[in-house]
Amino acid sequence: MPLPDPQLTPGLEERAARVSLFRKLLKNPVGLIALIFLALLVLSAIFAPLLAPADPNTASLQDVLAPPGGAHPLGADSAGRDVLSRLLFATRFSLAGALLALVVAAVIGVVAGLIAGYFGKWFDSVSSWFAGLLMALPGIVVLLAARAVLGPSMWLSMAIFGVLLSPAFFRLVYASVSAVRNELYVDAARVAGLSDARIIARHILTVVRAPVIIQAAMITGIAIAIQAGLDFLGLGDTTVPSWGSMLNDAFAKIYTNPDLMIWPASAIALTCIALTLLANVMRDELERTAGPVKRRKNRDRAAEAPIVKAAHLSTVGMATISEEERRLALEQPAASEPGEIVHPVVVHPDPEDGGRSSTGNPFGEELLSVRNLAVGYDQPDGSIKVVVNDVSLRVRRGEVHGLIGESGSGKTQTAWSVLRLLPDGGRVIDGSISFEGKDLAHATEKEMTKLRGAKIAYIPQEPMSNLDASFTIGSQLVEPMRVVLGLSKSEATKRALGLLERVGIPNPQRTFDAYPHEVSGGMAQRVLIAGAISCDPDLLIADEPTTALDVTVQAEVLSLLRELQAELNMGVILVTHNFGVVADLCDRVSVMRAGRIVETGPVRSIFAAPEHEYTKALFAAILEEGEPRGELVAARTETAQTEKEGLR
Ligand SMILES: Nc1ncnc2c1ncn2[C@@H]1O[C@H](COP(=O)(O)OP(=O)(O)OP(=O)(O)O)[C@@H](O)[C@H]1O
Numbered sequence: 166m167p168l169p170d171p172q173l174t175p176g177l178e179e180r181a182a183r184v185s186l187f188r189k190l191l192k193n194p195v196g197l198i199a200l201i202f203l204a205l206l207v208l209s210a211i212f213a214p215l216l217a218p219a220d221p222n223t224a225s226l227q228d229v230l231a232p233p234g235g236a237h238p239l240g241a242d243s244a245g246r247d248v249l250s251r252l253l254f255a256t257r258f259s260l261a262g263a264l265l266a267l268v269v270a271a272v273i274g275v276v277a278g279l280i281a282g283y284f285g286k287w288f289d290s291v292s293s294w295f296a297g298l299l300m301a302l303p304g305i306v307v308l309l310a311a312r313a314v315l316g317p318s319m320w321l322s323m324a325i326f327g328v329l330l331s332p333a334f335f336r337l338v339y340a341s342v343s344a345v346r347n348e349l350y351v352d353a354a355r356v357a358g359l360s361d362a363r364i365i366a367r368h369i370l371t372v373v374r375a376p377v378i379i380q381a382a383m384i385t386g387i388a389i390a391i392q393a394g395l396d397f398l399g400l401g402d403t404t405v406p407s408w409g410s411m412l413n414d415a416f417a418k419i420y421t422n423p424d425l426m427i428w429p430a431s432a433i434a435l436t437c438i439a440l441t442l443l444a445n446v447m448r449d450e451l452e453r454t455a456g457p458v459k460r461r462k463n464r465d466r467a468a469e470a471p472i473v474k475a476a477h478l479s480t481v482g483m484a485t486i487s488e489e490e491r492r493l494a495l496e497q498p499a500a501s502e503p504g505e506i507v508h509p510v511v512v513h514p515d516p517e518d519g520g521r522s523s524t525g526n527p528f529g530e531e532l533l534s535v536r537n538l539a540v541g542y543d544q545p546d547g548s549i550k551v552v553v554n555d556v557s558l559r560v561r562r563g564e565v566h567g568l569i570g571e572s573g574s575g576k577t578q579t580a581w582s583v584l585r586l587l588p589d590g591g592r593v594i595d596g597s598i599s600f601e602g603k604d605l606a607h608a609t610e611k612e613m614t615k616l617r618g619a620k621i622a623y624i625p626q627e628p629m630s631n632l633d634a635s636f637t638i639g640s641q642l643v644e645p646m647r648v649v650l651g652l653s654k655s656e657a658t659k660r661a662l663g664l665l666e667r668v669g670i671p672n673p674q675r676t677f678d679a680y681p682h683e684v685s686g687g688m689a690q691r692v693l694i695a696g697a698i699s700c701d702p703d704l705l706i707a708d709e710p711t712t713a714l715d716v717t718v719q720a721e722v723l724s725l726l727r728e729l730q731a732e733l734n735m736g737v738i739l740v741t742h743n744f745g746v747v748a749d750l751c752d753r754v755s756v757m758r759a760g761r762i763v764e765t766g767p768v769r770s771i772f773a774a775p776e777h778e779y780t781k782a783l784f785a786a787i788l789e790e791g792e793p794r795g796e797l798v799a800a801r802t803e804t805a806q807t808e809k810e811g812l813r
Pocket residue numbers: 471472474500542550552570571572573574575576577578579588589590591742
């Protein structure tokens with residue numbers, strides 16, 4: 166029975182920090198004043214035709230420079246036009262012009278930033294080059310040139326200005342997306358079977374949303390100022406009333422009627438100040454929230470964890486490399502010491518009845534068959550570094566196959582090859598990966614997206630980093646079930662609550678509503694296990710699922726895994742450093758060293774009579790008294806020596 170988790174705190178303070186940005190702005194006096202001012206401005210722009218006492222362009226010789234009062238509450242200008250009406254319509258056109266520039270800049274910048282930051286590759290270089298080019302252009306000169314060629318259209322000028330402003334959004338979004346695309350929760354979402362479009366919409370956009378809103382406020386202020394500047398210089402569209410054109414008109418009468426300057430100048434200044442203050446308050450409020458801090462902490466932790474090697478995930482399948490390249494690459498011993506002799510794999514025979522699962526039933530059909538798998542990484546000099554070589558293994562339904570070996574022996578690379586989620590530059594360079602009769606090494610990305618999460622599930626070693634700090638645990642469980650199983654929200658919620666209960670979470674509803682930082686590591690790992698089994702996978706890949714947990718929690722999680730595996734009759738690949746875990750959970754084990762399997766067979770047989778020196782060395786390091794790590798290092802040196810002499 167799992168222990169109730171002491172670290173599930175109600176988290177009221179942090180939950181309070183997550184109230185919407187809008188509510189935070191309302192509570193901040195500066196934010197509130199800026200919001201009220203901008204709201205009034207927008208309302209007056211929208212209702213300008215109703216509020217204006219006269220037509221903004223109707224001139225009257227009798228009213229030239231009329232003082233405020235009567236039919237002209239703010240007076241009349243040098244052409245006898247009503248200043249209040251012009252001001253209201255100018256607000257409309259100035260805001261609309263700034264909005265046009267903002268929309269053009271945001272659409273181009275955000276879309277390009279998302280694509281370049283998330284997918285990278287050639288688009289990254291091309292778009293970064295374009296952004297640099299646009300930033301190098303002097304904006305005002307381009308606008309003057311455009312006006313000379315295309316005429317004095319305010320809309321055209323603002324659209325062109327939007328293009329010139331787009332690098333501001335591009336660089337911001339690009340930096341934010343590049344920072345999160347390697348987060349483990351993004352990898353986890355991919356493993357859960359979510360498509361790139363969904364991952365971007367759900368996990369990436371949430372990260373860039375806040376900075377984009379802040380940037381939008383600043384950009385609107387800049388667009389208003391530039392537009393006013395152009396109109397003030399008399400380069401704008403004279404048929405459209407705007408703050409800049411009012412300023413231009415008033416400037417001519419600055420000595421006789423200085424009050425005409427006050428209204429447009431105040432409108433421009435107050436609007437720019439309100440937008441800048443709003444942006445600053447938003448930034449301050451967001452910096453005060455727990456979310457980004459938590460995420461940063463998770464990043465740091467992830468950076469320390471070995472799984473960070475899976476960063477820069479790409480979904481490269483069987484590489485299209487030439488036969489010659491493949492032959493040369495495979496001739497290298499996989500990551501082993503130079504000159505070391507590679508011995509044939511020691512294979513322990515299966516029991517005569519083929520073996521039985523922990524429930525006593527015979528194993529089912531073969532789910533996964535990996536044959537002579539080789540994984541390589543492209544090197545800057547054009548060569549390929551082979552990190553897994555000639556690895557063959559199979560997993561039957563109901564069978565747990567352990568992959569054990571020292572750090573860097575290729576266990577994770579083998580597991581990631583099956584998921585087809587090798588890090589950037591990594592590729593399957595030889596062999597086949599057959600899953601339920603389908604060759605995964607040659608499957609298209611679309612086929613893999615369908616399999617991941619639905620048929621092949623994954624449990625990572627860093628539970629916290631694999632959950633997105635911006636969403637509740639419930640929503641992260643529900644989303645893949647809706648996509649993969651096509652369940653409705655209520656069905657998926659019900660199933661998620663059932664799964665949370667099944668994985669031993671004492672108060673499923675509370676955990677469902679909690680954010681990742683509100684639960685402990687053990688509970689987060691249970692959540693990820695619930696997520697992994699949520700779509701009834703046939704094969705589960707667990708990559709050191711207990712490494713990041715403390716010893717008591719490790720035992721509970723292992724026992725949960727054992728129960729679930731038997732209950733769902735899944736095939737499991739369990740990556741571990743620990744022979745205790747192998748003894749506890751596995752039916753078969755493959756011992757890996759330097760990218761190769763050196764010994765494989767039923768766990769009982771290998772435990773009873775390990776044959777390979779390296780397996781014996783691993784056992785010696787664990788079972789014998791003394792300092793385990795010292796023993797392993799000494800034994801490894803001996804092993805290398807023995808192998809060099811051709812002995813085993
Ligand atoms: N992106 C990469 N580029 C080049 N080599 C890599 C890359 N990622 C991993 N490797 C190499 O692949 C080899 C196997 O790594 P792998 O992560 O599979 O080891 P592991 O047995 O899972 O170790 P651990 O238990 O520490 O996770 C290592 O020698 C490592 O240096």
